[in-house]
Amino acid sequence: MESTPPSPPTRIANLLRQVRHTGDYHLLTEAIPYTRFLGIGVENTTGEVLCRMRYAPMLIGNSSIPALHGGTLGALLESAAIFELLLRTQTDRVPKIISITVDFLRSGRPQDTLAKATITRLGRRVANLQVQAWQEDRSKPIASANALFLLS
Structure with a gap:
């Protein structure tokens, strides 16, 4: 009898268990085509989960300034919230977004951008989360978001 591959929720659950056990966040970000395409990765060098979007010329939305595209910043903020929930809770499914409100505070320059999500409830x-994105100075965010997720 042939074995069938595990269903997507089972694959995600197995991957999350492996990432939580090994701390190899690269496994998680590489498994998601969207984060892989945008160059979004997860880091935990200071005891907190941070997301980094590596700069690439394709991320520029306004080439005359040049400034990062707002959609890529929104994707970074949403991804940071999802990764925070996946890594800080015991969920074995990807949370579904109910709503997100993004505030663009200043232009993002052509360089790496960091984001940190905080679970507020x-x-x-x-789950409710607040997320901030910054570049050189964490005290000067370039974008922030409030997000609401449905947990399975």
Whole structure:
């Protein structure tokens, strides 16, 4: 009898267990085509989960300034929130976004951008998070977001 490959939720659950055990966040970001395409990775060098979006010319939205495209910043903020939930809770499924509000505070320059999500409320079914993105100076964010997620 042929064995069938595991269903997507089972693959995600197995991958999350492996990442939580080994701390190799690269396994998680490489498994998601969207984060791989945008160059978004997860780091935990200071005891906190940070997301880094590596600069690439394709991320520029306004070439006359030049400034990062707002959609790429929104994707970084959303990804940071999802990774925070996946790595800080015991969920074995990717949370589904209910709503996100992004505030663009200043232009993002053509360089790496960091983001940090903070869980502000974690219920049994819903989680609220605040996220900030910055470049050189963490005290000067370039974008922030409030996000609401449905947990499985």
